[in-house]
Amino acid sequence: MTQSAPPPAQPPAQQPQPQPQPVDATSSSAPQPTDAAPYAPQPGAVPPPPAPGGPYGAAPAPAPVRNNLGLGLVAAFVAAVVAGGVYGAIIGLTKHEIGWAAVGVGFLVGLAAGRLGGRNPVLPVASAVLSLGSVYAGQLVGEAMIGAKETPLSFSELFFQHFDVLQEAWKADADPLTFVFFAIAAYVAFTGARKAAL
Template sequence: MSQSAPSPAQPSAEQPAEPQPQPVDATPSSAPQSADAAPYVPQPGAVPPPSATGLPYVAAPAPARNNLGLGLVAAFVAAVVAAGVYGAIIGLTKHEIGWAAVGVGFLVGLAAGRLGGRNPVLPVASAVLSLGSVYIGQLVGEAMIGAKETTLSFSELFFQHFDVLQQAWKADADPLTFVFFAIAAYVAFTGARKAAL
């Protein structure tokens, strides 16, 4: 039996179909293409891929902030809040606690450094504000303790008899009291320097 040859117009199942030609984009690309580059144009603000040299891509550091006013306001607000918290701890426990003084200094220094930046005034201002914060906190604690032991309220003691509170603080002050001042000031000074952006 003889086989007939398939006609050229009809491809047989045994013959593969010829590939169809694809249209070529004749538009020139504005971005240079390399062998390992992406086949698309990068969007504005996109992070470029690592270079072909094998060196990692390193982003440029953010510009250092230097806002003295904002740093001082932040440190002052943090000092007021920390004084209240520190005083409440003293008033509730009837003891000065060292880690609370560290917390006061840390909070004041962190606020100043993060929001104020690398201004050299901020660490010094943070140390001074933390000293004031510890002092006011100790007076708040004295007022809370005095309010429990007398018929006067906290606000009467703190706002109307502030001189009595200061005399009570002087009578209760010991060397450890001044150690807490030093701790808070040191932590605030170093914290503001380390937290500066």
């Protein structure tokens, strides 16, 4: 019997070792630092400053407070003249004093003063006074329109040449409700100027 010699032992097969690859700066396989943004900053980019007080950033600065007394007074005066004329036309056409129209006079005067004049503390008081004058002038315009329909005189003759007669007619027609309309217009103008102030 012959025995054969065992075959010579073969060295174990070597597994290939991974070769280091060159690292590309734009490669997504590059390790990312854990405390940075998920994307690398672009070259030359300036990082944003850290937000003080919280993770959501700083609140925008509040708008500057407007405080223009002259502009507010002019706007309130113009609104009072226009609103008084419209109020008088409503009275002249309907031959009645209408409460919501007096509210509208006060609202327009206060809105104009507050929006254009800002938060000056004089403006609400001036708006109330101007709205009183506006309602009074509107009632006189209404009386002149009614008188022009009932007499041979025209509106302009009654309003400009016979103003004393027009005031006497207003006094004769005035009742407690007339003064309620004054109070309503003044109150609405005062509060409207305060609320509309920017």
